[in-house]
Amino acid sequence: MDTCVKKKNGALSYGLHITTILNHSGLNVSGEKETRKAIQTDVYGETTMKQMKFELKDGTWVKKDAHVVEEMDEEAQMDEANAQGNEEAMQEDQEPPTAPSSSSRVNEDNFQLMFGRLDSLATDMGNLTTSLDNFSSMVTQRFSTYDENFASLAQSMEEINERLRNHGI
Known part of the structure; x- marks a missing residue:
């Protein structure tokens, strides 16, 4: 971890966090320097954030390819639910989609995993x-x-x- 921290083009905070995790898990990290804990006031530069695969979106650093979930108030959620209900009613006459959506594939994979575990349990x-x-x-x-x-x-x-x-x- 010491090498990761010293590298100029390395992701500095990951080395610190990995060492902290290893110490917490009771793994022997002898030969490594003691590190201080990361605190909220730590400031990472733009280069460091990009090396850690973060990007700036709307003034907030988010992990690349991460889905951003926006908080909505109850009225907005109700309006969206009504709009989706109207869209579903209009789409009943249309053909079903030929390829499953990404989220349905993830759900299917999760169900397969769950069924595998249930079979193992049985x-x-x-x-x-x-x-x-x-x-x-x-x-x-x-x-x-x-x-x-x-x-x-x-x-x-x-x-x-x-x-x-x-x-x-």
């Missing part, structure tokens, strides 16, 4: 059920063995008591 639960059944069978078998041994012991004690009675003891 497999794990099946394995757990099998293990539980095997354990239950083993415990049942051991208790059956104990019951047989106790019955045999009870029989032996009864025979010993009978012999003692016969001998008058």
Whole structure:
């Protein structure tokens, strides 16, 4: 990280943040210099921000290719929802789009990932059920063995008591 920080064309803050993360995670970063924590009053130059893949949009530094979400008041959201409802009603007669939108592909990918995890969970639960059944069978078998041994012991004690009675003891 020290090398990253010293490079004139490197993204300075990333080196500081990575070192902080590694220290927080408990990873050995011996040989590295201690760094100060980044604070809100730190000022990065335009060159540094561009090296970190940020660009200035409407007076705010944003990550390149990042979607900017603007805050809207409730009235604007209601107006937009009504406008979308009217557009959907007008588009009912039109053909559906041939290619899915980017967000629907992302949603589909997320659903596929979720279904994969659910399948994995179902497999794990099946394995757990099998293990539980095997354990239950083993415990049942051991208790059956104990019951047989106790019955045999009870029989032996009864025979010993009978012999003692016969001998008058």
